[in-house]
Amino acid sequence: IWWQIYPLGFTGAERTAQSAVVHRLSQLENWLDYAIELGCSGLLLGPVFASETHGYDTIDHFRIDPRLGDDADFDELVEQAHRRGLRVLLDGVFNHVGRSFPAFQAALAGGPGSPAARWFRYDPEADEYTTFEGHHQLVALNHEEPEVLDYVAQVMTYWLDRGAAGWRLDAAYAVPASFWAKVLPVVRDAHPDAWFLGEMIGG
Numbered sequence: 718i719w720w721q722i723y724p725l726g727f728t729g730a731e732r733t734a735q736s737a738v739v740h741r742l743s744q745l746e747n748w749l750d751y752a753i754e755l756g757c758s759g760l761l762l763g764p765v766f767a768s769e770t771h772g773y774d775t776i777d778h779f780r781i782d783p784r785l786g787d788d789a790d791f792d793e794l795v796e797q798a799h800r801r802g803l804r805v806l807l808d809g810v811f812n813h814v815g816r817s818f819p820a821f822q823a824a825l826a827g828g829p830g831s832p833a834a835r836w837f838r839y840d841p842e843a844d845e846y847t848t849f850e851g852h853h854q855l856v857a858l859n860h861e862e863p864e865v866l867d868y869v870a871q872v873m874t875y876w877l878d879r880g881a882a883g884w885r886l887d888a889a890y891a892v893p894a895s896f897w898a899k900v901l902p903v904v905r906d907a908h909p910d911a912w913f914l915g916e917m918i919g920g
Contacts, residue, residue, distance in 0.1 A: 719806060720752045723763035725772050730784035733770050738783045742790040746797045759804030761885055761914075765791070772808075773887065774815030774854050778872040788879075795880035804882035806912065811869045812888040813849040813857050821846075821856050835862045849891065860896040870903045873911075877904070883912030890917045 724730075728741035745760065752760060764772025767780040781791050798805050814821060823833035824846070838847035838857045849855035858865050873884055889897070897915070905911060 718755075718757045719759055719761035720755060720757040721761040721763070722748075723772075724765055724785055725763070725782070728785065730782075734768065734776075734782075735784050738787050740786040740790050741784065742781070742786040742794050745794055749798055749801050749803060752803060753801055757803065759806060759882060760798060761806040762808060764808045764810055764887075766810075769815040769817055769854065773810050773813075775810050776815045776817045776819070778868075779875060792879060799880065804912075805880065806883050806885055806914070807876055807881045808887055809869075809873065809884040810887040811858065811872075812891045813852075813855040816854055816856055818856070835859060836865055849888065857891075860893050866896065866899055870900050873900070873904045874907050877908045877911055882910075883914070886913060886915040889915030890919060 722745065724742065724745065728744045730739070730741055742765070749760075764775065765781055765785055766772070766775050767777040767782050768775050772782065781787050795805050816822075820833050820836045824831060824837055827833055829839050829841075836859055838859050839845075840847055847857040849857050860866070877883075886892070886897070901913060
């Protein structure tokens with residue numbers, strides 16, 4: 718039983734990216750005992766990684782959003798949760814990224830034929846990169862590209878190594894099932910007890 722929290726909103730973070738680190742993740746520690754009272758097994762966190770605005774426009778999957786804190790804040794939250802027997806599940810936004818994502822900036826600079834452009838879906842007729850359900854700020858990843866597969870597996874494994882218990886796969890319905898079939902076994906090889914939840918909308 719997971720208590721799902723959207724950390725950026727829950728902690729009152731700014732609506733847009735900030736450079737200064739504000740240690741807000743620690744606010745969640747005050748609610749861990751309440752989660753136990755609710756009968757929860759753990760916290761299912763909304764996006765916590767560096768992003769442009771709302772968290773689903775990720776720009777760095779290996780860095781905690783400065784509006785929430787830093788690696789030390791994350792480690793402390795996980796430790797406090799584990800002391801109470803609670804687990805922490807992370808939100809993996811792996812269908813799309815924000816336009817400031819370094820690989821996308823490299824694709825824009827190098828053009829559709831550049832190596833970085835292979836990370837993204839390109840529509841030659843429209844002469845633009847595919848976005849998630851028409852949202853201009855959310856650029857769709859190319860899940861047929863091996864480097865994207867390796868990247869996602871690395872991100873998942875990195876945070877599982879740091880104490881996360883598993884992943885919520887955001888917009889899993891928009892990602893080819895063949896992609897998850899390749900990524901998840903790699904991740905489970907290192908973390909056989911990891912737990913995965915896929916967001917499925919529309920059947």
